[in-house]
Amino acid sequence: MSEIDANMWKVCASDVATRTTNPIRAVVDHIKTKPNPNKSMIPLSLGDPTVFGNLRVSSVVEDILIETIRGGKANGYVHSAGPLEARLALAEWYSIPNEDKLSADDILIASGCSGALEIVISAIASIGQNIVVPRPGFPLYTSIAESRGIEVRMYDLDPEKGWEINIAHLESLIDEKTSFVLVNNPSNPCGCVYSKEHLEDVLAVAEKKRVPIIADEIYEHMTFTGNTFHRLASLTKTVPIITVSGLAKRYLVPGWRLGWAVVYDRNGILADVRKGMLAMSQIVLGANTIMLASLPNILRQVPQSFYDETMATLEKQAQALIQGLTGIPGISIIYPQGAMYVMAKIEVDKLKDISSDVEFTEKLLEEESVMVLPGQCFKIKNYVRMVFCAPPEKLSEASARIADFCARHSA
Amino acid sequence: MSEIDANMWKVCASDVATRTTNPIRAVVDHIKTKPNPNKSMIPLSLGDPTVFGNLRVSSVVEDILIETIRGGKANGYVHSAGPLEARLALAEWYSIPNEDKLSADDILIASGCSGALEIVISAIASIGQNIVVPRPGFPLYTSIAESRGIEVRMYDLDPEKGWEINIAHLESLIDEKTSFVLVNNPSNPCGCVYSKEHLEDVLAVAEKKRVPIIADEIYEHMTFTGNTFHRLASLTKTVPIITVSGLAKRYLVPGWRLGWAVVYDRNGILADVRKGMLAMSQIVLGANTIMLASLPNILRQVPQSFYDETMATLEKQAQALIQGLTGIPGISIIYPQGAMYVMAKIEVDKLKDISSDVEFTEKLLEEESVMVLPGQCFKIKNYVRMVFCAPPEKLSEASARIADFCARHSA
Ligand SMILES: Cc1ncc(COP(=O)(O)O)c(C=O)c1O
Numbered sequence: 001m002s003e004i005d006a007n008m009w010k011v012c013a014s015d016v017a018t019r020t021t022n023p024i025r026a027v028v029d030h031i032k033t034k035p036n037p038n039k040s041m042i043p044l045s046l047g048d049p050t051v052f053g054n055l056r057v058s059s060v061v062e063d064i065l066i067e068t069i070r071g072g073k074a075n076g077y078v079h080s081a082g083p084l085e086a087r088l089a090l091a092e093w094y095s096i097p098n099e100d101k102l103s104a105d106d107i108l109i110a111s112g113c114s115g116a117l118e119i120v121i122s123a124i125a126s127i128g129q130n131i132v133v134p135r136p137g138f139p140l141y142t143s144i145a146e147s148r149g150i151e152v153r154m155y156d157l158d159p160e161k162g163w164e165i166n167i168a169h170l171e172s173l174i175d176e177k178t179s180f181v182l183v184n185n186p187s188n189p190c191g192c193v194y195s196k197e198h199l200e201d202v203l204a205v206a207e208k209k210r211v212p213i214i215a216d217e218i219y220e221h222m223t224f225t226g227n228t229f230h231r232l233a234s235l236t237k238t239v240p241i242i243t244v245s246g247l248a249k250r251y252l253v254p255g256w257r258l259g260w261a262v263v264y265d266r267n268g269i270l271a272d273v274r275k276g277m278l279a280m281s282q283i284v285l286g287a288n289t290i291m292l293a294s295l296p297n298i299l300r301q302v303p304q305s306f307y308d309e310t311m312a313t314l315e316k317q318a319q320a321l322i323q324g325l326t327g328i329p330g331i332s333i334i335y336p337q338g339a340m341y342v343m344a345k346i347e348v349d350k351l352k353d354i355s356s357d358v359e360f361t362e363k364l365l366e367e368e369s370v371m372v373l374p375g376q377c378f379k380i381k382n383y384v385r386m387v388f389c390a391p392p393e394k395l396s397e398a399s400a401r402i403a404d405f406c407a408r409h410s411a
Numbered sequence: 412m413s414e415i416d417a418n419m420w421k422v423c424a425s426d427v428a429t430r431t432t433n434p435i436r437a438v439v440d441h442i443k444t445k446p447n448p449n450k451s452m453i454p455l456s457l458g459d460p461t462v463f464g465n466l467r468v469s470s471v472v473e474d475i476l477i478e479t480i481r482g483g484k485a486n487g488y489v490h491s492a493g494p495l496e497a498r499l500a501l502a503e504w505y506s507i508p509n510e511d512k513l514s515a516d517d518i519l520i521a522s523g524c525s526g527a528l529e530i531v532i533s534a535i536a537s538i539g540q541n542i543v544v545p546r547p548g549f550p551l552y553t554s555i556a557e558s559r560g561i562e563v564r565m566y567d568l569d570p571e572k573g574w575e576i577n578i579a580h581l582e583s584l585i586d587e588k589t590s591f592v593l594v595n596n597p598s599n600p601c602g603c604v605y606s607k608e609h610l611e612d613v614l615a616v617a618e619k620k621r622v623p624i625i626a627d628e629i630y631e632h633m634t635f636t637g638n639t640f641h642r643l644a645s646l647t648k649t650v651p652i653i654t655v656s657g658l659a660k661r662y663l664v665p666g667w668r669l670g671w672a673v674v675y676d677r678n679g680i681l682a683d684v685r686k687g688m689l690a691m692s693q694i695v696l697g698a699n700t701i702m703l704a705s706l707p708n709i710l711r712q713v714p715q716s717f718y719d720e721t722m723a724t725l726e727k728q729a730q731a732l733i734q735g736l737t738g739i740p741g742i743s744i745i746y747p748q749g750a751m752y753v754m755a756k757i758e759v760d761k762l763k764d765i766s767s768d769v770e771f772t773e774k775l776l777e778e779e780s781v782m783v784l785p786g787q788c789f790k791i792k793n794y795v796r797m798v799f800c801a802p803p804e805k806l807s808e809a810s811a812r813i814a815d816f817c818a819r820h821s822a
């Protein structure tokens with residue numbers, strides 16, 4: 001501090017900034033331990049498929065991008081919802097078979113699926129209303145809503161039933177102030193994929209309570225053998241649904257920041273919200289135009305083999321991790337059906353000096369240099385989330401270390 | 412409408428969305444005329460240098476991007492303020508000679524300069540406070556603030572003095588509820604470039620009133636012969652300044668959505684705001700990682716000749732437009748000193764059937780297929796803004812048509 005007295009200026013952060021938090025950062029920044037310097041670090045914490053280099057975007061996509069750059073015609077400003085061609089390509093992709101096709105007006109492209117969620121949530125929910133989101137669940141829904149001063153209510157997912165939604169609990173949280181219910185399928189952090197019947201039960205609640213649904217389907221089609229993804233919007237003609245998704249996970253490019261919202265509104269219920277979304281999109285033009293101009297060709301030209309190979313790799317990795325973790329006293333696994341995540345329950349009564357998921361995480365890092373995320377990041381206690389994006393040998397190594405760790409701490 | 416009654420669902424847009432407007436869209440969408448089908452369209456309305464194909468990004472930049480894509484190492488999530496290398500490169504670029512160098516923590520990269528403005532304004536201003544912005548001025552400042560429910564006050568720029576800030580008026584608007592003053596230099600829509608002395612007068616007001624300044628310098632270094640750009644932060648050691656800028660204009664790539672905020676805070680006054688900015692940046696990760704990873708090389712490798720040629724082209728175009736418009740009865744021009752814009756005053760008393768800038772714009776479009784933006788977009792009456800990004804022959808053609816138009820409508 002020089003002669004100037006900072007207090008004389010009194011420049012504070014805004015109320016909005018003060019109530020804006022990132023629960024993952026808040027938990028992770030408080031982890032008190034460091035990795036074991038004698039063991040190589042194995043991070044199983046980040047939902048980023050690119051970390052290990054084993055999962056890479058299709059070279060077809062790289063070629064499309066380069067053609068766009070060399071073309072020199074995609075450097076300017078575009079429509080705030082995205083250029084027409086890109087929206088038309090998505091409208092085609094997201095249209096439900098045997099129904100009227102979606103139009104470009106049903107699509108809003110943003111800076112990642114996060115950007116789409118920010119626009120949709122801000123456009124639909126007001127202060128004084130509440131939103132209803134899953135627990136455990138992706139923390140961004142809460143961050144966006146709390147930053148905007150909107151109340152968040154959490155419905156339970158039931159680990160005993162493969163993380164199905166507790167329908168009665170969901171229904172009990174909805175009241176006349178509820179702006180929307182959020183359904184995330186396949187789920188982060190649970191790795192579950194819901195059946196048609198279960199999704200129909202959820203839709204019945206929305207129908208009864210007259211509440212629209214935001215369907216976060218960014219892990220769409222990322223399912224393992226024997227599990228089928230059902231697009232929520234394909235199972236109703238009456239409940240208004242806004243689906244959000246993006247390139248990040250399926251194309252292995254989270255850094256590219258290309259996501260979108262798809263408005264399924266057969267009965268004009270969301271006309272007002274749609275206008276609001278467009279208004280919100282005009283403040284900060286979101287996505288990069290090289291990506292936007294490339295999107296139609298990406299959607300059309302990436303061969304099915306790319307998706308198949310990605311999922312085969314992910315499934316093999318999931319198996320390597322599960323296999324290694326199965327039977328370890330002190331933790332129990334719920335077998336994932338898709339996405340990139342598995343949740344492991346920490347049985348604190350079977351571990352002598354570990355009383356919580358956070359403590360498990362801290363000690364595991366300190367002793368074994370394996371990083372996982374404590375369930376508290378997702379508002380659930382005594383679980384940890386592990387990402388199976390690492391190559392099988394690393395995942396086997398990680399689970400061997402976890403086995404050693406649990407044996408050492410066994411009660 | 413099918414059997415479902417939309418009213419039974421009562422889904423409205425949020426209060427935030429309802430108060431979010433884009434003044435340019437609001438004015439332009441109300442223009443009642445269509446272009447003359449017998450004349451080719453000449454759009455002088457968009458602040459986008461890529462529209463005509465005469466101004467193109469350096470091929471050096473294209474090469475850097477392609478190398479990044481082929482490298483395959485820039486597809487994952489990065490720090491919410493941008494990767495360290497990119498922030499270090501900007502810290503270097505923005506450090507003030509003969510002062511302590513900026514650090515990576517002083518830089519926050521976002522989705523365009525708009526994204527940076529959204530983060531900075533939301534992080535610093537609360538409901539109940541006011542912000543003080545230029546009139547005429549870039550409408551985004553107002554859009555962001557009003558969307559957040561923050562009061563906007565406008566200080567006058569004086570057309571008689573080359574659009575200098577009316578210092579007394581500025582000072583009169585600041586009170587204890589003022590969160591910041593925004594200074595845009597070089598200016599959109601005015602095309603003016605402020606002298607060192609004038610900027611020092613502005614800083615003296617901020618100093619006296621103890622109010623930080625947001626300096627929108629996205630047209631930095633885009634000045635014409637004889638005019639020098641002075642970075643506001645280089646002229647004070649006491650007033651806390653947050654400078655926002657980006658790749659859009661100087662590199663001719665507005666669609667790429669890469670912008671940033673630079674915190675110049677020698678006395679720790681903005682410590683709290685800095686934390687708030689980081690919190691806001693964690694909600695929606697902004698910029699594209701291909702661009703972010705390429706940024707250090709873009710800043711270092713683009714040859715000076717590219718900047719020089721761009722400015723020579725822009726200056727030649729400005730001259731073509733000015734020359735064509737000079738001496739036309741009914742309009743009077745204020746010679747631009749930089750950026751991409753010229754403001755023309757509409758002398759309604761010299762025009763028989765034109766009573767406003769909006770009417771001028773409508774009739775000019777209908778009769779001559781030349782599109783300009785009415786001053787009302789920038790909150791000033793009886794001016795129109797013209798962009799000189801078109802090639803000289805188009806600008807000469809446009810001004811010839813404007814001359815015909817004014818002659819036809821002369822009082
Ligand atoms: C369920 C879910 N929704 C949305 C997102 C955000 O995706 P994006 O990176 O496209 O913003 C994620 C990212 O992890 C996610 O897991």
Ligand SMILES: Cc1ncc(COP(=O)(O)O)c(C=O)c1O
Binds near residue numbers: 549627657659669
């Ligand atoms: C003064 C000013 N600031 C900010 C911006 C926004 O720039 P970006 O396209 O990087 O968001 C513009 C764009 O026209 C501008 O004129």
